[in-house]
Amino acid sequence: MRTRHTHNPQPVLRGIAACALLTAAAAAAPAQAQASSQGEAEAIVLRPLSFFKVNDLEFGDIIASGTAGTVTLRPDGSRAATGGVTLAGAGGEPARFAGLGSFNRQVNISLGSNTIWITGPGTRMRVRTFEIGSTPTAVLSTSPTRFRIASALGNYNFPVGATLEVGANQAPGDYSGTFTITLNYL
Template identity: 40%
Template sequence: MRSLSSILRACAKGRFAVCGSFAAALALTPTGAAAQSESASFDARAALIEPLTITKLADLDFGDIIGSSGGTIVLTPDALATCTASAGLVQTNQCQPAVFGGSASFNQRVRIRRPVGNTITLTGPGDDMTVTDITINGSPSLRRVRSNPNWERFRIDTLDGTFIFRVGGTLNVNPNQGPGLYTGTFEIRIDYQ
């Protein structure tokens, strides 16, 4: 039986993505008895989105999970995402929905397909885990028109036609899940109509 202090990390990668955590380096440089200087360096990036394409901007990341009883972590696909752990699990560190961007025309319709089977499989040092109940949120740049088990249909609400949507879901943690990093990939399909 694993102890409650075992930590596992779960994240899913959008197609052609690299799963990792944002890293910041802090350097302390002493320059004499009375003064110290601090500097920090951060990674910077920009995404240029071609019209009628889709670009991955961030990976789905459930953060660190502590517990051995099994349960679920529900990650909302909101701009200010939350992760809610069921009894017996503790979720730490920031959770992050997958974020994708696209570009078309104002008021154009787009269909976004969930991963096949509405499931993502995460593999790691222990038993596989699944992410189920995949949810897609395009607010505020996309207005939901219709939904079915496979597709979400939206209308682009931004005048310049650029939009962002986020993907969340429910991570299913097995009882006595082995600690370690669990990763998986999934594909999001978008149809511009």
């Protein structure tokens, strides 16, 4: 079973944002053969006091059983399972967000909801206990948590993990949902 969350950050102050990505592939071939391939290129130009999603929260591949359980994906990328859930492979990664503010500026971060539901081919699953990778890590909620931008350039990034509740005999397939992260620059 594969689970995936798509995240839509909606900051109070928002600008144009995206990740820089360049991919290209070419096949090695003998001197007489010719091959070509297409690649994609993207760029995002940040506006001060903005942030964007770098990657989605991905719980990775899991195997359900006749017993309910959980999968916890921590902000550092480590995974743990309880109950009748088995982790399959090394997959899974926390959501990651990045932004641009100014050195020493305070920022409040909060969630749109403490619990979300992800849906797929079987019974919906609950995602809860969102955790931001800070020092120390902190559980995120609808009440704002404050952090200070420590980079002299004003750039920052942070990972977000969570806990997934997997039902007994959960149907295999892809499950997805969304959560909202809000940043208020003070």
